[in-house]
């Protein structure tokens with residue numbers, strides 16, 4: 280498994296970073312996860328734009344321009360033995376001594392990329408849907424930044440692991456925010472509903488694709504605050520992410536969502552998404 284660290288490609292197992300790296304000490308870094316289908320990165324420009332936005336938000340100078348990032352990602356893809364990949368890309372603020380919260384004036388960012396085999400949800404999961412639980416959103420006020428400081432997300436996810444469920448849906452001040460590692464959509468009486476991008480959630484690349492597809496295919500859509508009560512009364516509930524694509528949530532906190540099976544709008548959108556992926560991936 281060939282990875283990339285700070286200018287060189289090498290087997291992942293041979294790479295290491297200094298213990299003083301602020302990514303290790305402070306969670307001081309940002310990341311992206313880019314799905315790759317048949318060696319073609321999906322929505323790479325959008326991922327690189329979000330990376331640039333995350334870096335700017337945490338005041339790390341972007342170590343590469345977009346063309347260099349593009350080349351790096353494509354080189355890594357070419358060097359893997361498998362065609363469907365999940366590219367993990369991380370930039371931290373780098374090492375600094377002594378340990379100090381203050382942002383160092385002169386640290387060099389640590390750039391890491393590696394690939395895993397991509398495993399989109401199996402057909403059975405798409406057919407049957409998944410279980411989710413809910414909790415109050417335990418995270419900070421800048422959930423729009425894709426930072427490696429993920430303890431809130433980790434603890435949120437632990438709640439669904441404990442319950443044998445696949446995702447944890449979070450609420451803040453009575454409103455839906457997102458999942459521990461996904462965005463959430465609801466359907467009520469044929470209307471697709473999802474929160475607008477804000478500092479309370481990460482704007483998913485998949486979220487944007489689903490909105491584009493809804494508009495293109497004429498699925499009635501409202502982007503507005505969604506209350507916890509609306510989530511609990513929804514006919515359909517979906518989660519979206521680069522790795523899980525679109526999955527129907529068929530039970531929430533042990534109670535069925537709608538009829539307890541993936542709904543008609545979900546099936547439609549899942550089809551649109553697969554078609555879109557195939558089209559996007561044509562050379």
Ligand code: PMP
Pocket residue numbers: 312432457458459460461462480481482483484485486519520521522
């Ligand atoms: N929200 C959070 C908190 C996430 O971690 C993710 C996935 N990384 C998403 C939303 C979905 O983003 P994307 O569609 O870009 O994978």
